[in-house]
Amino acid sequence: MKHSQDLNEDVGEILLSEDQIRIKVVELGKRISADYAGRELTLVSVLKGSLPFMADLMRQIDLPLRIDLMEVSSYGGTATESSGLVRILKDLSAPIDDRDVLLVEDIIDTGLTLNYLIRYLRGKNPRSIKVCALLDKPARRLVEIPIDYVGFEIPDAFVVGYGLDFGEVYRNLRFVGVLRPEAYES
Amino acid sequence: MSEAGTPRDHKAGNAFAHASEAEFARILDFYQVAWEYEPQVFPILWDLDGNVLESFAPDFFLPDLELLIELTTLQQRLVRKKNRKVRRLRELYPNLRIKLFYARDFRALMLKYGRSALVSELSGTLGQVGPRHYAEPGLEGSSAAGPTAVGRQLDLSTGPADAAIDPRASHDRRSRGARRRAVRRAAAAYAPNSTAT
Structure with missing residues (x-):
């Protein structure tokens, strides 16, 4: 994979600006705060992509809350996946029994x-x-799972930034952008 | 409509019709989603005497999700026939959930999993392909000449031998009988005149 030194050059279109994301995160935080009022919440972030979102979202929720992190292996189809099954690379650090859990995904x-x-x-x-x-x-959905809080419904494009990567790069972009095909087509 | 969703009997020697299906099965296995390969054949066209003229066997049935999936990684211009079949299936069996997975969907999936090198190998190929198509530098066993079944070929190039993808094998933890009953129940529920909810 080859990427430009200036990562912005690999982005064909800014899908969601920094401001749009910030406004949406505030809005989501308010909704979550209202829905869970009077309760204690555990936010579980799924590494690594949701890290920026989690960091911003938790500061917009006005409730006593705990955070925890999980990481699971991603399919790669290689011989290194000895079991051929998804694995928990990092499990929760505290029990969640009888707690309200909000899974935070990018x-x-x-x-x-x-x-x-x-x-x-x-x-x-x-x-x-x-x-x-x-x-x-939604265009890519195979398993229908109700998503209780959605920031943006996006079109079927390969997006990077604000935690989303391609080959572990582009996570630090402050916006969500569509990657130019030249950046992923060798 | 008693013939709707007739369970298919896979005889020994059958393999995936296309290498992309084997890769897709491997992904489902990875995420522990139960699947069956072409378990049902749905009649979609009859003559005036009620004889079945055309039928359709979607590639995968995911019993836990009650979802049928048809993969089509051929060139877009060649998928018109499949589109028609899926459309017809939806007309005849409105309660049935089927997702058509196009070449672009498969490509995006491979891109997501860092397997973009496989896309050009898998897309657009008609049926089974030889092991050399899967020879990727650095992958274990990629140069070995393997058995002829696609599942085994993929196995040689992308995973250990005990992770072979064989459509005849069970990837559902239920017994074969229980799976068959589940398929029949689902088929009955999907049949146009069914009273099942």
Whole structure:
């Protein structure tokens, strides 16, 4: 994979500006604060893509809350995946039994990872699990899972920035942009 | 409509019709989504005597999600026939959930998983392809001459032998009988005149 030194050059179009994202995060924070009023919430961020979203969202929620992080292996089809199955690379650091959990995701496309995570987390007996995703790409959906809080529904394009990567690059862009095909087509 | 969704009997020796299907099955396995390969054949056209003239067997059935998936990684201009079949299926079996997965969808999936090198190898190929198509530098066993079934070919290039993708094998933890019953129940529920909700 080859990327430009100036990452902005690889972006064909800014889909969501920094301002649009900031306004939406505030809005989501207000909704979540209202919905969970009087309760204690655990935000679970799915590494690595949702990290910026999680960091911004948690500061817009006016509730006592805990945060936790999870990371799962992604499909790569290589021989290094000895089991051929998704693995938890980083599990929760605290129990969630009888707690209200909000799973924070950067983007939902096929829903395969989310489906796995929800099944996994349900096994830890939380009081409730809901999902908050900054981006929803319904055109790619395989597993239909209700997403309780959606920032933006986006078209079927390869997006990077604000945590989203291609080959571990572009996560630090402050906006969400569509990657130019030249950046991923060798 | 008793013939709707007739369970298909896969005889020994059958393999995936296309290498992309084997890759797709591997992804489903990875995320622990139960699947069956072409378990049902749906009649979609009859003559005046009620004889089936045309039928359609979607590639995958995901029993836990009650979803049928048809993959078409051929060139877009060649998918018109499949589009028509899926449209007809939806007309005849409105309760059935089917998703058509186009070449662009498959390409995006491969891109997402960092497997873009596979796209050009898998897209547009008609049916089974030889092991050399899967030879990727650095992948274990990629140069080995393997058995002829696609599942085994993919296995040689992309994973350990015990992770072979074989459509005849069970990727659903239920017994074969239980899976068949589930498929029949789903088929009955999907049939146009069914009273099942």
